[in-house]
Amino acid sequence: xxxxxxxxxxxxxxxxxxxxxxxxxxxxxxxxxxxxxxxxxxxxxxxxxxxxxxxxxxxxxxxxxxxxxxxxxxxxxxxxxxxxxxxxxxxxxxxxxxxxxxxxxxxxxxxxxxxxxxxxxxxxxxxxxxxxxxxxxxxxxxxxxxxxxxxxxxxxxxxxxxxxxxxxxxxxxxxxxxxxxxxxxxxxxxxxxxxxxxxxxxxxxxxxxxxxxxxxxxxxxxxxxxxxxxxxxxxxxxxxxxxxxxxxxxxxxxxxxxxxxxxxxxxxxxxxxxxxxxxxxxxxxxxxxxxxxxxxxxxxxxxxxxxxxxxxxxxxxxxxxxxxxxxxxxxxxxxxxxxxxxxxxxxxxxxxxxxxxx
Amino acid sequence: xxxxxxxxxxxxxxxxxxxxxxxxxxxxxxxxxxxxxxxxxxxxxxxxxxxxxxxxxxxxxxxxxxxxxxxxxxxxxxxxxxxxxxxxxxxxxxxxxxxxxxxxxxxxxxxxxxxx
Amino acid sequence: xxxxxxxxxxxxxxxxxxxxxxxxxxxxxxxxxxxxxxxxxxxxxxxxxxxxxxxxxxxxxxxxxxxxxxxxxxxxxxxxxxxxxxxxxxxxxxxxxxxxxxxxxxxxxxxxxxxxxxxxxxxxxxxxxxxxxxxxxxxxxxxxxxxxxxxxx
Numbered sequence: 244x245x246x247x248x249x250x251x252x253x254x255x256x257x258x259x260x261x262x263x264x265x266x267x268x269x270x271x272x273x274x275x276x277x278x279x280x281x282x283x284x285x286x287x288x289x290x291x292x293x294x295x296x297x298x299x300x301x302x303x304x305x306x307x308x309x310x311x312x313x314x315x316x317x318x319x320x321x322x323x324x325x326x327x328x329x330x331x332x333x334x335x336x337x338x339x340x341x342x343x344x345x346x347x348x349x350x351x352x353x354x355x356x357x358x359x360x361x362x363x364x365x366x367x368x369x370x371x372x373x374x375x376x377x378x379x380x381x382x383x384x385x386x387x388x389x390x391x392x393x394x395x396x397x398x399x400x401x402x403x404x405x406x407x408x409x410x411x412x413x414x415x416x417x418x419x420x421x422x423x424x425x426x427x428x429x430x431x432x433x434x435x436x437x438x439x440x441x442x443x444x445x446x447x448x449x450x451x452x453x454x455x456x457x458x459x460x461x462x463x464x465x466x467x468x469x470x471x472x473x474x475x476x477x478x479x480x481x482x483x484x485x486x487x488x489x490x491x492x493x494x495x496x497x498x499x500x501x502x503x504x505x506x507x508x509x510x511x512x513x514x515x516x517x518x519x520x521x522x523x524x525x526x527x528x529x530x531x532x533x534x535x536x537x538x539x540x541x542x543x544x545x546x547x548x549x550x551x552x553x554x555x556x557x558x559x560x561x562x563x564x565x566x567x568x569x570x571x572x573x574x575x576x577x578x579x580x581x582x583x584x585x586x587x588x589x590x591x592x593x594x595x596x597x598x599x600x601x
Numbered sequence: 602x603x604x605x606x607x608x609x610x611x612x613x614x615x616x617x618x619x620x621x622x623x624x625x626x627x628x629x630x631x632x633x634x635x636x637x638x639x640x641x642x643x644x645x646x647x648x649x650x651x652x653x654x655x656x657x658x659x660x661x662x663x664x665x666x667x668x669x670x671x672x673x674x675x676x677x678x679x680x681x682x683x684x685x686x687x688x689x690x691x692x693x694x695x696x697x698x699x700x701x702x703x704x705x706x707x708x709x710x711x712x713x714x715x716x717x
Numbered sequence: 718x719x720x721x722x723x724x725x726x727x728x729x730x731x732x733x734x735x736x737x738x739x740x741x742x743x744x745x746x747x748x749x750x751x752x753x754x755x756x757x758x759x760x761x762x763x764x765x766x767x768x769x770x771x772x773x774x775x776x777x778x779x780x781x782x783x784x785x786x787x788x789x790x791x792x793x794x795x796x797x798x799x800x801x802x803x804x805x806x807x808x809x810x811x812x813x814x815x816x817x818x819x820x821x822x823x824x825x826x827x828x829x830x831x832x833x834x835x836x837x838x839x840x841x842x843x844x845x846x847x848x849x850x851x852x853x854x855x856x857x858x859x860x861x862x863x864x865x866x867x868x869x870x
Binding site for chain 2: 268272275276279280283325326327328329330334345346349350352353354357367368369370374375405408409412413415416419420423426427430431432493494495497498569570573574577578581582585588589592593595596
């Protein structure tokens with residue numbers, strides 16, 4: 244299996260041999276920052292392109308095909324269009340908060356994005372409380388959304404932002420409970436360890452019934468957390484013009500747009516990491532020949548295949564179902580998902596304590 | 602080492618937004634027009650102040666969320682060590698969860714979970 | 718009017734899951750069907766319009782250049798826009814000595830036609846019909862005025 248820490252330690256030795264250690268660390272940090280920005284932008288572009296093509300395929304049409312081969316350059320054209328649009332600031336808006344909101348939303352998105360292990364040894368933030376940190380980072384985004392709605396001097400933006408805030412905080416709970424279910428199965432919160440422990444079978448197979456229920460709850464709650472799919476009431480055009488980002492134009496809006504799609508990728512990547520094994524290939528305990536063959540495919544190919552599969556699943560859900568009303572969204576969460584999540588957690592604890600898992 | 606990387610990630614986020622907004626403000630056209638400064642409320646002129654009073658339902662859901670989020674935070678360290686604690690861990694947390702579930706049931710019965 | 722069935726907690730949950738999965742199966746099948754989008758300028762070779770499509774008005778002529786128009790003027794009277802203008806003359810039939818109306822020129826203004834097909838419906842001898850040719854863009858408005866009949870020389 245390709246281990247990325249070989250590459251990182253080689254670069255570190257190369258740099259420390261020609262310059263003092265402090266400067267080497269500084270240059271590595273700059274390189275990491277630049278790579279993170281590029282990865283963020285590239286993932287956003289891939290996600291938006293995939294959304295347009297997949298959505299078209301579900302609707303019996305082709306999606307973008309003209310700009311570039313199979314429409315691949317369409318997104319670059321769209322980004323350029325967004326950059327050159329005029330940024331209209333409205334007169335009575337709270338200027339500081341109005342400009343601050345995109346910073347907070349993108350900050351939360353990048354913090355969560357940096358936690359995901361893409362390959363063995365290839366993650367940026369590898370805290371030993373990784374899962375906990377991830378939940379905390381995604382909660383910062385809610386503040387950004389509320390600020391965006393509040394600071395636009397617009398009643399509909401405010402309503403949209405409050406509804407979005409209520410929805411996001413409610414579904415945070417279900418996300419936390421379903422991740423907690425897996426943390427019970429494996430006694431660590433560190434992401435790289437979680438992936439390492441799936442070497443003899445992914446968690447969705449190891450923790451059978453409770454893990455499958457937790458997976459489904461996580462998908463629904465993650466969908467609602469990022470305001471996507473049947474839960475996109477705050478940004479529905481027919482309901483509230485564009486909800487909390489009505490008064491943003493051009494690249495200001497582009498940042499919200501990009502953050503939404505990268506959040507979708509993050510939710511799918513976390514689902515793939517915790518439930519489906521991250522970069523760990525499919526190993527069936529006992530079949531060593533099969534496991535050897537599976538090991539030849541490098542880790543990041545497995546990771547992206549799994550994450551993009553879950554993204555496709557979420558897009559399938561989005562383009563099948565109509566939008567839910569806000570009272571239906573909150574009923575679904577508080578009356579169905581939280582009780583089922585708690586019962587599922589107890590079920591998983593019983594499985595772990597009595598040894599009913601693989 | 603963790604802390605350094607965290608600072609790097611935060612600075613990257615700020616840099617990304619600043620660069621994007623900087624490029625946008627540099628190359629986008631600008632034309633001042635008093636109509637453009639108005640808020641968009643489906644085309645009709647705005648009536649009254651825009652910072653209106655909230656529905657109390659938001660407050661109730663926020664309080665419920667606060668309770669359950671603190672519960673989740675308390676459950677995280679327990680979840681990491683539950684395998685070593687065995688049945689003792691299971692029974693003790695059942696008490697904790699039952700108390701909180703009673704709180705949710707009370708809120709449900711009293712109608713705090715309805716949107717109106 | 719039938720009442721909506723009231724579901725309890727668990728029956729509502731399972732009924733909901735079943736209906737959601739039914740919907741997802743429908744879209745899943747749709748994902749793999751062949752798409753109906755026609756990529757227009759590239760598929761001109763295989764493009765086939767359906768027969769009832771109204772592209773432009775033509776007057777079909779047979780191999781010797783005869784058309785079926787008798788210059789009755791019914792199409793000109795039926796047209797709501799005044800798109801058609803018929804120039805006809807009375808000629809004397811040499812054998813019988815009777816006067817007959819004959820078509821000289823059949824003006825058709827593509828720029829003002831609204832493709833309603835009332836002229837085709839009005840014609841008693843099927844002298845005019847719509848063809849499926851739809852690429853009519855020209856750079857000068859005068860080119861849209863057409864003469865539909867071919868005079869034999």
